[in-house]
Amino acid sequence: MADTRSFEAAVVATPSGVRLSIFAKPRASRSRVLGEKDGAVVVALAAPPVEGAANEELVETLARTFGVPRRAVKLLAGLTGRHKRVEIEGLTPEKVAAFLNQL
Numbered sequence: 001m002a003d004t005r006s007f008e009a010a011v012v013a014t015p016s017g018v019r020l021s022i023f024a025k026p027r028a029s030r031s032r033v034l035g036e037k038d039g040a041v042v043v044a045l046a047a048p049p050v051e052g053a054a055n056e057e058l059v060e061t062l063a064r065t066f067g068v069p070r071r072a073v074k075l076l077a078g079l080t081g082r083h084k085r086v087e088i089e090g091l092t093p094e095k096v097a098a099f100l101n102q103l
Contacts (some may be wrong), residue, residue, distance in 0.1 A: 009039035012097045017072070017089040018096060020062075024082045026054040031061040035103045040083065041096075055079060058086070066091055066099065 004031055012019045021040040028044035035042055055075055063070045074097035078084030 007036055007100070010036050010041050011093045013093050014087060017087060017091045018093055019076070020086045020088065020096070022058065022078070022084040022086055024036060024049075024054060024078075024084055026082075029056050033061070033065050033103070034085065034100070036100050043101070052079075055084075058084070062086060066095065068101055 002047065004014075010021045023037070023040040023042045025042065025044045026047060026049040028046055031044060031046045033041060033043050043058060043061060045057045047053040051100045057072045059070055059075065062068075062073050066088060068088060072089040072091075074087045074089075076085040077085055
């Protein structure tokens, strides 16, 4: 993980969970969370950025990675860009930090 300020920009606690700033990299060889960089959680997505396929893959990847149901992951902003904001219910910043520190 880069530094604490960068992480605090990427992961914000909300009353129901966390809000993540995401930088998506579509058309990767496989979908996975790569880490945190420049105030965003970087996520590689195997799907192309066509007709919402990458957004669906993002929701699926985050749900699988953090062990939450797909319905707990909500895309708040960035439907058509690489920079996105996502809220994940039932997750804590500590759990996100623990995962990112393992990378």
